[in-house]
Amino acid sequence: MRRKTGSDSLFIYTAHVNAEIVAIGSELLTPFRQDTNSLYLTEKLNQLGISVIFKVIVGDSLQQLTTAAAQAMARAELVIFMGGLGPTEDDLTREAVAASLGLPLRRDMSIVSALEKRFAERGWKMAPNNHKQADVIAGAAVLPNANGTAPGQWIAGRYDGAEKIVLLLPGPPHELKALFEEQCWPRLKAKIPEQHIATRVLKIAMMGESQCDARVAPIYKQFEDVETTILAGAGEIQLHLKTKAASLEQASARLNELVDKLEEELQDFVFSDNGDSLEQIVGYYLQMRNATLAVAESCTGGLLAERITSIGGSSRYFLGGAVVYSNELKTEFADVPAELIEMHGAVSKQVAVALAEGIRKRCRASFGIGITGVAGPTGGTPEKPVGLVFHALAGERGTEVVEKRFGGDRNRIRWFASQQALDMVRRKLM
Amino acid sequence: MRRKTGSDSLFIYTAHVNAEIVAIGSELLTPFRQDTNSLYLTEKLNQLGISVIFKVIVGDSLQQLTTAAAQAMARAELVIFMGGLGPTEDDLTREAVAASLGLPLRRDMSIVSALEKRFAERGWKMAPNNHKQADVIAGAAVLPNANGTAPGQWIAGRYDGAEKIVLLLPGPPHELKALFEEQCWPRLKAKIPEQHIATRVLKIAMMGESQCDARVAPIYKQFEDVETTILAGAGEIQLHLKTKAASLEQASARLNELVDKLEEELQDFVFSDNGDSLEQIVGYYLQMRNATLAVAESCTGGLLAERITSIGGSSRYFLGGAVVYSNELKTEFADVPAELIEMHGAVSKQVAVALAEGIRKRCRASFGIGITGVAGPTGGTPEKPVGLVFHALAGERGTEVVEKRFGGDRNRIRWFASQQALDMVRRKLM
Numbered sequence: 013m014r015r016k017t018g019s020d021s022l023f024i025y026t027a028h029v030n031a032e033i034v035a036i037g038s039e040l041l042t043p044f045r046q047d048t049n050s051l052y053l054t055e056k057l058n059q060l061g062i063s064v065i066f067k068v069i070v071g072d073s074l075q076q077l078t079t080a081a082a083q084a085m086a087r088a089e090l091v092i093f094m095g096g097l098g099p100t101e102d103d104l105t106r107e108a109v110a111a112s113l114g115l116p117l118r119r120d121m122s123i124v125s126a127l128e129k130r131f132a133e134r135g136w137k138m139a140p141n142n143h144k145q146a147d148v149i150a151g152a153a154v155l156p157n158a159n160g161t162a163p164g165q166w167i168a169g170r171y172d173g174a175e176k177i178v179l180l181l182p183g184p185p186h187e188l189k190a191l192f193e194e195q196c197w198p199r200l201k202a203k204i205p206e207q208h209i210a211t212r213v214l215k216i217a218m219m220g221e222s223q224c225d226a227r228v229a230p231i232y233k234q235f236e237d238v239e240t241t242i243l244a245g246a247g248e249i250q251l252h253l254k255t256k257a258a259s260l261e262q263a264s265a266r267l268n269e270l271v272d273k274l275e276e277e278l279q280d281f282v283f284s285d286n287g288d289s290l291e292q293i294v295g296y297y298l299q300m301r302n303a304t305l306a307v308a309e310s311c312t313g314g315l316l317a318e319r320i321t322s323i324g325g326s327s328r329y330f331l332g333g334a335v336v337y338s339n340e341l342k343t344e345f346a347d348v349p350a351e352l353i354e355m356h357g358a359v360s361k362q363v364a365v366a367l368a369e370g371i372r373k374r375c376r377a378s379f380g381i382g383i384t385g386v387a388g389p390t391g392g393t394p395e396k397p398v399g400l401v402f403h404a405l406a407g408e409r410g411t412e413v414v415e416k417r418f419g420g421d422r423n424r425i426r427w428f429a430s431q432q433a434l435d436m437v438r439r440k441l442m
Numbered sequence: 443m444r445r446k447t448g449s450d451s452l453f454i455y456t457a458h459v460n461a462e463i464v465a466i467g468s469e470l471l472t473p474f475r476q477d478t479n480s481l482y483l484t485e486k487l488n489q490l491g492i493s494v495i496f497k498v499i500v501g502d503s504l505q506q507l508t509t510a511a512a513q514a515m516a517r518a519e520l521v522i523f524m525g526g527l528g529p530t531e532d533d534l535t536r537e538a539v540a541a542s543l544g545l546p547l548r549r550d551m552s553i554v555s556a557l558e559k560r561f562a563e564r565g566w567k568m569a570p571n572n573h574k575q576a577d578v579i580a581g582a583a584v585l586p587n588a589n590g591t592a593p594g595q596w597i598a599g600r601y602d603g604a605e606k607i608v609l610l611l612p613g614p615p616h617e618l619k620a621l622f623e624e625q626c627w628p629r630l631k632a633k634i635p636e637q638h639i640a641t642r643v644l645k646i647a648m649m650g651e652s653q654c655d656a657r658v659a660p661i662y663k664q665f666e667d668v669e670t671t672i673l674a675g676a677g678e679i680q681l682h683l684k685t686k687a688a689s690l691e692q693a694s695a696r697l698n699e700l701v702d703k704l705e706e707e708l709q710d711f712v713f714s715d716n717g718d719s720l721e722q723i724v725g726y727y728l729q730m731r732n733a734t735l736a737v738a739e740s741c742t743g744g745l746l747a748e749r750i751t752s753i754g755g756s757s758r759y760f761l762g763g764a765v766v767y768s769n770e771l772k773t774e775f776a777d778v779p780a781e782l783i784e785m786h787g788a789v790s791k792q793v794a795v796a797l798a799e800g801i802r803k804r805c806r807a808s809f810g811i812g813i814t815g816v817a818g819p820t821g822g823t824p825e826k827p828v829g830l831v832f833h834a835l836a837g838e839r840g841t842e843v844v845e846k847r848f849g850g851d852r853n854r855i856r857w858f859a860s861q862q863a864l865d866m867v868r869r870k871l872m
Contacts, residue, residue: 041494043485044673044682046476055473064471065506069497076495076517083513087506243474252474307765313751314744317765321743324819324852332767334775335737335747341762341805345775375771389754422754 023168023175025089025204030065031057032088034080036096036105037183038071049094049188056192060200061207061256062090072102081112085171085178095183097162099142105180106165110149113171113178117147120154127161152180155195160187166199177203207256210263212271214251215284217435224249227277235270246424247431248290283438290434291319297441298329305437306375307333308346308367310358311385311401316430331375336367346370346382357396359384364402365411372406379440380406381433387422401429405436412436453598453605455519455634460495461487462518464510466526466535467613468501479524479618486622490630491637491686492520502532511542515601515608525613527592529572535610536595540579543601543608547577550584557591585625590617596629607633637686640693642701644681645714647865654679657707665700676854677861678720713868720864721749727871728759735867736805737763738776738797740788741815741831746860761805766797776800776812787826789814794832795841802836809870810836811863817852831859835866842866
């Protein structure tokens with residue numbers, strides 16, 4: 013780097029800043045491991061108004077890494093390298109970035125001392141290979157790593173005539189996140205003119221993607237200044253909204269305007285506009301009403317209970333329930349009459365209702381859910397095909413039941429069934 | 443591409459082939475979406491003896507995509523482009539690759555007809571923008587796409603003096619996989635000398651990663667010709683083994699030799715050497731013994747039942763059970779005496795045992811599991827801290843109980859507890 017100014021130069025960006033993220037490590041080029049840090053970094057960078065234009069994954073090869081570094085430096089104003097900062101001979105990020113910048117590495121003896129101290133505190137003797145973690149690119153600011161041995165580095169200056177910021181971050185996610193949040197975020201904020209970016213997420217339950225898009229596209233297309241991303245998962249659609257304005261208030265007001273119109277269109281299909289999950293929303297509603305819930309699951313096999321209890325504090329409103337895979341247990345735990353099962357079959361509207369009412373009574377809960385269906389891959393018949401599920405919700409004032417035919421494999425069918433059941437509770441209580 | 447030979451030239455590689463995978467799409471540069479196709483492709487390529495040396499993710503920008511294509515072509519013998527083959531103006535892969543190869547695009551009217559037919563069959567009229575999906579790079583073989591509109595393309599020839607293979611594949615995973623498997627795999631096999639590569643996966647339950655590595659490293663290090671990758675997850679370690687030899691028999695024999703030594707060292711910690719999950723193994727053992735299982739879960743809240751029933755056909759050995767979040771339900775469904783809970787607390791060895799024995803009896807199962815613990819984040823006390831879990835397994839000949847203190851968050855604690863319980867059943871039955 014042919015730099016004119018000090019490491020933390022006073023240069024402040026005025027135009028839009030583009031970033032490239034380079035993930036380093038041969039394990040990231042196997043079928044077993046994948047870079048996930050870049051998703052976190054992208055979210056943070058986007059909050060600062062920085063776009064990610066390239067992501068590169070490269071192995072532990074000095075030559076390939078140096079090439080990747082030079083290419084990244086040529087096309088982005090901010091280049092973030094992740095990984096390859098450890099003590100082994102495979103850890104070559106410092107060397108490659110220094111070479112691509114044309115800058116020397118210098119061993120920082122204060123880092124060596126800190127490393128020695130860290131090892132001594134744990135009663136270990138430091139192996140000499142750890143010294144290379146103290147090699148710092150000339151002009152870089154050292155970013156101490158509270159959660160690991162390898163410190164990060166921050167370099168800001170001119171490179172081939174343009175201002176660049178180069179970051180070296182450790183690969184382990186918890187080290188990277190802590191270091192980025194505490195040390196890189198404030199430095200980036202100081203370099204980049206304040207962006208007033210507001211974001212919102214609308215979550216929609218049990219609606220098809222194309223049906224949803226057909227209803228919302230005419231609305232969000234009127235808001236050209238808002239970036240709208242539609243993500244469709246199993247039984248849930250998320251609308252991610254983002255906009256920039258002269259102030260945060262203005263940006264938020266603009267999003268509120270859009271959110272109001274979207275909610276007016278989608279009505280009660282929207283279950284959250286602040287990031288909460290369906291499990292959480294159901295929990296809030298139950299607590300608000302001082303109500304309790306119990307479940308009797310057949311084809312979902314515990315998935316519904318598992319989702320409800322994945323929320324900390326769910327014991328305040330969830331009592332428990334039964335996984336009634338066999339017919340005998342449907343009778344044993346939810347008092348479903350054996351004759352009813354014989355008459356209508358275990359997968360039937362009647363048995364779903366009996367499960368919901370039976371488990372509600374047995375658990376002395378405000379609400380009871382019963383689910384029975386054919387999750388597949390085997391067990392389907394022409395009358396009761398794979399994917400057919402009955403969901404019943406019993407309350408003080410009666411029981412409702414919903415029949416659905418879900419597509420996909422066993423996991424998808426089970427997931428949709430649990431989603432449908434949660435959504436029935438939500439709609440009942442909202 | 444200054445080519446000397448026809449599209450499918452007779453050139454066969456003799457040296458090692460390196461691949462670069464380029465994923466295309468601006469959505470892959472957001473915090474919400476991630477390329478996963480490359481993991482699948484890497485696995486397949488590795489089976490052919492091809493290494494992936496670079497992965498690049500680039501947005502829908504003609505300039506950036508053309509740069510990425512040229513850089514990839516310069517460093518790998520096989521370059522795979524995924525995505526950007528659709529009908530919209532954002533779909534620029536064909537144009538960018540053609541430009542980087544210096545080859546023209548030609549509209550293939552037989553593809554246009556096929557597209558029109560596809561639309562007509564669905565009763566739709568084809569919009570004119572779909573025509574661009576029929577643009578083929580000069581000399582490319584067209585790869586029909588049975589699951590979507592955009593066909594893939596295969597180009598093999600000389601580029602800047604070196605033999606290259608270039609693949610254009612659609613982005614949606616089910617389209618990409620079908621197309622790769624049916625059309626690219628045989629073509630690649632014909633170009634690349636047969637590799638005799640054997641792979642095995644050993645799975646190990648409930649052992650620490652460093653403890654495991656300390657025991658197996660001295661063994662696998664003696665097998666320098668075997669590539670060993672250790673992956674550690676929650677309560678499970680996987681040892682991925684891979685080797686190459688003059689014949690598949692030789693390669694397999696070499697792996698068997700290593701597997702035998704590893705199993706001798708790790709003994710019954712190894713639960714699978716053929717890819718089966720712990721849930722599957724437990725299912726096999728129960729079926730083999732003609733035995734049945736029932737569970738009573740407190741802190742895992744249904745997760746154990748959910749994992750067991752995620753396996754198709756689990757109704758043959760899993761009867762069901764109860765999620766006994768409240769103390770009342772521990773009594774109601776598993777006959778745990780209220781006094782026992784009062785005396786020892788709901789999280790205690792005694793209650794775990796009573797849950798296991800009670801649920802076994804109530805469900806008339808061969809084996810009963812009881813789990814009770816503190817999943818957190820709240821509810822911990824100095825005597826019963828967050829992460830403390832009791833697991834009991836009751837059978838005809840008595841009940842065993844295991845106390846563990848798991849670290850991490852609610853999800854991790856619950857996962858470890860379910861893993862521990864499954865492993866107890868496995869060890870009991872093996």
